[in-house]
Amino acid sequence: MFSSLDIEKKMRALYTIEDIVSAMKAYAGVTIRRTDDLVQNIRAYENNLLLAMADIITYYPEVSVKEQNKGKRILAAFGSSQGLCGSFNEKMVDVISRVVTGNDILFVIGKRLKLSLELKHITYGDDSDSVASINGIQSALKETVSKIMNIYRKDEYYNLTLVFTYIFEKKAEISVEQILPPDIRKVSVLSPTRIPPFTYLKPAIIFEKILEELLFISLYRGYMESLRSENWYRLRSMEGASEALKRQLSNLTSMQMYTRQEEITEEMLEILGSGMFFTK
Structure with missing residues (x-):
């Protein structure tokens, strides 16, 4: 049986862990709040690019991307490099295993996701590190x-599809989005401006620059959505850990009180048994 001092040492260790968990909860919460507005802004910017593309396709129909069903696909999957985020990477692996084909090259973002894929014996072509904060996205994105462009320049690769987790109505969902080539039929149904755009550059050059910007902002959104989702999973894990710590500390407090009472009783019996108290 543990002594009251042993229990006190264990409680101090749990209080230290509780402080760490609280700090991680706070950091995850701040990251989620910071990414909320940024994700909305990125989505709005991406939609503006698609509207600009719709204008070019509508008023300059000779400028477009040829539809091609052949060619290999780059499948870029966003995971995490840090742990303590629950089933974040495992759910990504489940989706990847269903969508990846023998005609794809898998590009993995995140060390933890890479390890999870290796455990499932899913092969990948190349990998990159994920980010731990918003400030790290820019350098990682470059x-x-x-x-990805080194792979995409090869003649046999024509399609780029992103796989990432996003939060919708307090639920985590996984998106599989084709980025290149853009779905021209989907873009065409967007409402173009009533007045043809006035341009001083050739429409083909504008279309090419829109494609480049669409690639960049789509990958940026993948990083941002994934970072937000990772911290959403981590916050839930830390909340569960915090509740478990509270239960353990409560149990140890009760045990400490009981143990101390037993120790005091034993000390009293020892004193009485030693003959220190005499009656006249």
Whole structure:
């Protein structure tokens, strides 16, 4: 049986862990709040690019992307490099295993996701690190774009599809989105402006720049959505850990009181048994 001092040491250790968990909860909460508005802004900007593309396709029909069903696909999957985020990576692996084909090359973002894929014996072509904060997205994005474009320049690769987790109505969902080539039929149904756009550049150049910007902002959104979702999972895990710690501390407090009472009783019996108290 543990002594009251042993229990006190264990409680101090749990209080230290509780402080760490509280700090992680706070950091995850701040990251979620910061990414909320940013994600909305990115989505709005991405929609503006699609509207601009719709204008170019509508008023300059000779400028477009040829539809092609052949060619290999780059499947870029966003996971995490840090742990303590519950089933975040495991659910990504489940989706990837269903959508990946022998005609795809899998580009993995996140060390933890890479390890989860290896455990399931799912092969991948290349990988990159994920980010731990919003400030790290810019540098990571440059590396990812460079690696993906090196693959995409090969003649056999024509399609780029992103797989990432996003939060919708307090639920985590996984999106599988084709980025390149853009779905021209889907873009065409967007409402173009009533007045043809006045341009001083050739429409083909504008269309090419829109595609480049669409690639960049789509990958940026993938990073941002994934970071937000990772911290959403981590916050839930930390809340569960916090509740478990509270239960353990409550149990240890009760045990400490009981143990201390037993120790005091034993001390009293020892004193009485030693003959220190005499009656006249």
